[in-house]
Amino acid sequence: MIEVNQLTKRYGRTTAVNNLTFTVRPGRVTGFLGPNGAGKSTTLRMILGLNQPTSGSVTVLGHRFRDHPRGLRHIGGLLDAGDVHGGRSARAHLAVLARSNAIPSARVEEVLREVGLAEAARRRVGGFSLGMKQRLGIAAALLGDPPVLLFDEPLNGLDPEGVLWVRGLFRRLAREGRTVLVSSHMMREMENTADQLVVIGRGELIADEPLAEFAARGTRLSVTVRTPDAGVLTGLLTAEGAVVRPDGEGGLSVAGLDAARIGELAFEHRILLRELATRTASLEEAFMELTADSVEYLAGDPR
Numbered sequence: 001m002i003e004v005n006q007l008t009k010r011y012g013r014t015t016a017v018n019n020l021t022f023t024v025r026p027g028r029v030t031g032f033l034g035p036n037g038a039g040k041s042t043t044l045r046m047i048l049g050l051n052q053p054t055s056g057s058v059t060v061l062g063h064r065f066r067d068h069p070r071g072l073r074h075i076g077g078l079l080d081a082g083d084v085h086g087g088r089s090a091r092a093h094l095a096v097l098a099r100s101n102a103i104p105s106a107r108v109e110e111v112l113r114e115v116g117l118a119e120a121a122r123r124r125v126g127g128f129s130l131g132m133k134q135r136l137g138i139a140a141a142l143l144g145d146p147p148v149l150l151f152d153e154p155l156n157g158l159d160p161e162g163v164l165w166v167r168g169l170f171r172r173l174a175r176e177g178r179t180v181l182v183s184s185h186m187m188r189e190m191e192n193t194a195d196q197l198v199v200i201g202r203g204e205l206i207a208d209e210p211l212a213e214f215a216a217r218g219t220r221l222s223v224t225v226r227t228p229d230a231g232v233l234t235g236l237l238t239a240e241g242a243v244v245r246p247d248g249e250g251g252l253s254v255a256g257l258d259a260a261r262i263g264e265l266a267f268e269h270r271i272l273l274r275e276l277a278t279r280t281a282s283l284e285e286a287f288m289e290l291t292a293d294s295v296e297y298l299a300g301d302p303r
């Protein structure tokens with residue numbers, strides 16, 4: 001169990017995390033979601049005791065991290081997969097961690113096998129691909145067989161087989177009764193992974209609910225619009241309360257207004273529409289709509 005209580009972290013004038021409170025429970029995979037710069041990594045670093053909060057507190061299994069001398073046996077974390085000594089072999093890297101955490105060296109071979117790096121154990125980490133470094137980071141997190149595990153963007157760089165494997169691993173760890181917190185900035189990475197979602201934006205809590213409840217938001221309709229006057233139409237739709245975003249394929253995805261009203265507005269302002277289609281919004285769109293106000297940089301943002 002991880003309890004984050006009114007946590008705030010400021011860097012000069014930047015507030016990375018603002019009065020954040022949530023609880024991560026054992027026995028399930030909790031997805032920690034937010035757009036780039038939302039404050040996910042900063043929060044994870046504070047949970048691991050690597051950053052001091054400006055105010056508020058974090059406890060893991062009821063204790064602050066620095067009160068737990070057992071380190072990796074207590075909580076395992078993958079933060080930055082690239083942050084390893086490139087000159088060491090995978091086995092040597094894990095052996096150093098095992099020694100400094102009083103973990104039996106036999107565990108090194110076990111986790112190497114578990115993450116599929118047994119064959120590469122003697123190779124220098126500097127020559128590893130990003131996906132292999134992720135596997136090594138996951139091996140390090142598993143090394144102490146901890147009841148609480150954190151993973152920051154663990155799917156980055158993994159191939160489709162790796163993604164499937166890691167999803168299975170997270171589910172198994174949760175089934176074993178562990179607390180598993182996995183961060184991502186992409187909803188679709190969480191769709192088949194998380195049971196619970198904690199969503200943040202600009203350092204603040206936006207949602208904390210089961211994935212199924214979050215998915216219910218996605219059953220609302222959205223409308224795809226294609227027009228050469230996207231900027232003008234976006235202004236009109238937004239003024240009527242719609243949430244409008246580029247759909248990534250040259251069109252607009254509109255939530256909060258139905259197709260009939262969008263058609264009327266376009267007609268009234270002599271805007272040519274090349275497509276006007278109602279669809280069921282995906283989970284990804286529900287996430288984007290929810291975090292729209294907290295995205296720092298939008299591609300194709302007309303503002």
Ligand SMILES: Nc1ncnc2c1ncn2[C@@H]1O[C@H](COP(=O)(O)OP(=O)(O)OP(=O)(O)O)[C@@H](O)[C@H]1O
Pocket residue numbers: 011014015016034035036037038039040041042043185
């Ligand atoms: N050491 C630091 N010094 C100054 N500002 C920082 C520092 N670390 C993070 N920030 C700022 O705090 C905010 C939150 O950053 P953080 O890395 O926690 O976000 P994130 O949600 O993990 O983003 P991403 O998905 O891009 O990794 C950002 O505005 C970032 O620029």
